[in-house]
Amino acid sequence: MIQGVILFGVTLLQLHEINTLNLVLILLETVVFKAIAAPMFLSYVIKKNNITREAEPYLPNFLSLVIITLTIIGTTLLANSIKDTKLDKIFFIVALSALFSGMYLIATRRKIITHVIGYMVIENGVFVLSLAVGNEMPMLVNLGVMLDIFASVLILGIFLQKIGDVFKDVDVDQLSNLKDY
Amino acid sequence: MTAIYITGAFLLGGVTFFNQKEWITKVLLVLFALLQWLFTIYNCYHYNQTHLGYFTSDALGILLLITLSIVCIPVLIHSYIYIKRHNEKPHAGSVYFGSLILLFTSISAAYMANHIAVNWIFAELTTLSASALIYHHRNKLALEGTWKYIFVCAISVTLIFIGILFLSLAQGTQMGDLSFANLMKNSSRLNIFWLRLAFIFIFTGFTAKAGLVPMYTAGIDAKDKAPAPAGAILASLLMNMGFVGIFRTYKIIANTPLHHWANMVILISAILSIFVATVYMFKVMNIKRMLAYSGIEHMGIVMLGVVAGGIGYYAALLHIILHSFVKSALFLQFNQLYRVYQSKSIYYVGNYFKYNPAGALVLLLGFISITAMPPSGLFVSEFFIFRALFESKFIIILILALLLLTLIIYAFGKNILKILFTPPVGFDETQVPHCNPWESLSQYFLLILAVWLGLNPPPVFIKLLHDAVTFLP
Numbered sequence: 105m106i107q108g109v110i111l112f113g114v115t116l117l118q119l120h121e122i123n124t125l126n127l128v129l130i131l132l133e134t135v136v137f138k139a140i141a142a143p144m145f146l147s148y149v150i151k152k153n154n155i156t157r158e159a160e161p162y163l164p165n166f167l168s169l170v171i172i173t174l175t176i177i178g179t180t181l182l183a184n185s186i187k188d189t190k191l192d193k194i195f196f197i198v199a200l201s202a203l204f205s206g207m208y209l210i211a212t213r214r215k216i217i218t219h220v221i222g223y224m225v226i227e228n229g230v231f232v233l234s235l236a237v238g239n240e241m242p243m244l245v246n247l248g249v250m251l252d253i254f255a256s257v258l259i260l261g262i263f264l265q266k267i268g269d270v271f272k273d274v275d276v277d278q279l280s281n282l283k284d285y
Numbered sequence: 286m287t288a289i290y291i292t293g294a295f296l297l298g299g300v301t302f303f304n305q306k307e308w309i310t311k312v313l314l315v316l317f318a319l320l321q322w323l324f325t326i327y328n329c330y331h332y333n334q335t336h337l338g339y340f341t342s343d344a345l346g347i348l349l350l351i352t353l354s355i356v357c358i359p360v361l362i363h364s365y366i367y368i369k370r371h372n373e374k375p376h377a378g379s380v381y382f383g384s385l386i387l388l389f390t391s392i393s394a395a396y397m398a399n400h401i402a403v404n405w406i407f408a409e410l411t412t413l414s415a416s417a418l419i420y421h422h423r424n425k426l427a428l429e430g431t432w433k434y435i436f437v438c439a440i441s442v443t444l445i446f447i448g449i450l451f452l453s454l455a456q457g458t459q460m461g462d463l464s465f466a467n468l469m470k471n472s473s474r475l476n477i478f479w480l481r482l483a484f485i486f487i488f489t490g491f492t493a494k495a496g497l498v499p500m501y502t503a504g505i506d507a508k509d510k511a512p513a514p515a516g517a518i519l520a521s522l523l524m525n526m527g528f529v530g531i532f533r534t535y536k537i538i539a540n541t542p543l544h545h546w547a548n549m550v551i552l553i554s555a556i557l558s559i560f561v562a563t564v565y566m567f568k569v570m571n572i573k574r575m576l577a578y579s580g581i582e583h584m585g586i587v588m589l590g591v592v593a594g595g596i597g598y599y600a601a602l603l604h605i606i607l608h609s610f611v612k613s614a615l616f617l618q619f620n621q622l623y624r625v626y627q628s629k630s631i632y633y634v635g636n637y638f639k640y641n642p643a644g645a646l647v648l649l650l651g652f653i654s655i656t657a658m659p660p661s662g663l664f665v666s667e668f669f670i671f672r673a674l675f676e677s678k679f680i681i682i683l684i685l686a687l688l689l690l691t692l693i694i695y696a697f698g699k700n701i702l703k704i705l706f707t708p709p710v711g712f713d714e715t716q717v718p719h720c721n722p723w724e725s726l727s728q729y730f731l732l733i734l735a736v737w738l739g740l741n742p743p744p745v746f747i748k749l750l751h752d753a754v755t756f757l758p
Binding site for chain 1: 428432436439440443446447450478
């Protein structure tokens with residue numbers, strides 16, 4: 105049983121690691137926003153909609169654990185096969201595995217809130233990746249990242265709340281009414 | 286001027302968003318249309334110049350910007366009619382128009398962006414503004430469509446960002462910034478491994494907007510649930526934006542050893558798109574979704590043109606422009622159709638010629654145009670694309686595409702002829718409202734424009750098309 109709140113903790117931990125690295129001021133700002141504002145907003149949404157902690161996965165949890173472990177091993181092997189001095193390998197591994205686990209979360213969970221969390225895990229992976237790349241990104245891109253996170257999490261949250269209000273149940277199985285006829 | 290346009294349009298959008306008075310909305314919309322055209326004309330007179338550092342008025346940008354400005358006017362008119370007829374709360378109307386203006390602005394800015402990150406930011410903005418339009422009806426189905434659209438687009442925008450990161454890895458530190466011009470200048474020195482990854486991610490990301498195979502799904506729901514005038518934008522101009530993103534990246538990769546590999550990736554996506562569209566065309570009963578699937582098919586054809594190369598590039602650009610005109614005309618006509626029958630399902634719709642002859646003629650002409658039958662402009666572009674495929678020895682692909690297109694024409698024709706001539710089941714004739722034939726005028730204009738540009742393109746247009754495909758092998 106993976107709980108939303110625990111994932112917030114994971115996110116927090118993951119992001120605090122970056123915090124200590126303290127690369128650029130604007131990245132730090134993003135971190136503050138990501139580590140504090142977005143989880144708070146999501147937990148507010150969870151409280152408001154009385155979302156329970158059952159994750160309701162499509163696959164059993166043991167299998168999920170195995171799959172995630174395999175993806176991490178796979179990304180490690182992949183990263184080691186890349187011969188590029190510009191790349192920070194640890195970051196690359198973390199980023200890719202976060203990316204894949206986020207996608208895995210989205211694909212296998214039934215609750216919409218876990219989809220949002222999966223999306224945030226992907227975002228965090230991308231963030232780590234942007235550190236791994238290490239290339240000086242222009243200011244504009246950083247601003248763009250902030251806009252992206254801000255807008256998507258906020259909008260996703262708002263609509264999640266709407267879905268909670270309208271459907272009385274936040275489950276993706278509810279969202280299958282759009283058909284071709 | 287670019288600065289004036291972007292700030293001005295955002296301001297207009299903001300004011301529209303909060304304004305509840307009808308006459309002020311009217312004034313604001315006219316102001317926006319004027320501003321849009323001023324920006325377009327200004328860019329035409331400052332050909333190939335860079336403004337604000339991040340916006341270049343190159344041939345591809347100008348072509349699509351003119352397309353946008355032309356489609357913009359009928360869309361605004363029909364949106365106004367739509368909002369007025371539906372007697373909604375004033376607030377819903379202002380949100381609609383505010384997001385519409387924001388959507389137009391961000392699409393225009395994305396066309397002109399010369400830096401891949403700027404392009405990306407405006408792509409993100411289109412997701413936000415489009416989602417407000419899709420959620421216009423505020424009901425369960427609209428919510429579902431909006432949710433799916435935002436979610437898929439958010440993921441795809443993230444994928445594009447990953448692609449951009451890989452692109453910056455491919456470039457290394459000493460080659461300057463990530464503007465398209467700079468990347469093309471240095472294309473021979475890019476790292477092949479990272480470039481390959483970057484292209485895969487950027488291509489997959491942009492397919493959500495462009496309507497190609499991996500991520501096309503959300504777009505279909507969006508075009509169905511958005512009000513028809515907004516659907517017209519989503520089905521034409523927004524798809525062009527996705528195409529711009531793919532095409533500009535393709536231009537970079539076309540000058541590297543990866544050209545053939547990229548072609549294969551695009552080819553798979555294109556053929557699958559046409560195939561998916563064919564399958565759904567037979568099944569679909571919802572008129573708007575049928576039009577949306579036809580858009581998927583046309584993007585597939587455009588991508589086949591890009592793969593074929595040579596005259597295919599030219600034809601692909603021509604095709605995408607003509608398709609925008611015809612598809613938006615069909616979407617705009619849908620509102621009149623819906624007013625007559627109060628239903629989207631082909632099953633409950635029929636004998637349209639009897640109730641609204643002017644509109645029915647639009648549907649018939651639009652059908653002839655969109656399936657690329659000879660008098661239409663799309664015939665010319667599709668013919669060139671197939672010729673290019675033939676010349677570059679993609680014979681099997683060509684036969685497969687032609688076969689699928691024939692099936693699509695059959696399915697599409699069956700549905701359209703049912704709408705036009707077969708009497709509907711259990712339809713109460715006494716309640717039919719009168720449709721003003723003048724409302725169809727703008728659609729005739731768009732259709733005729735598509736024919737004219739296809740059969741007898743003015744020299745300036747041809748020159749722009751040729752300029753847009755320079756630097757391609």
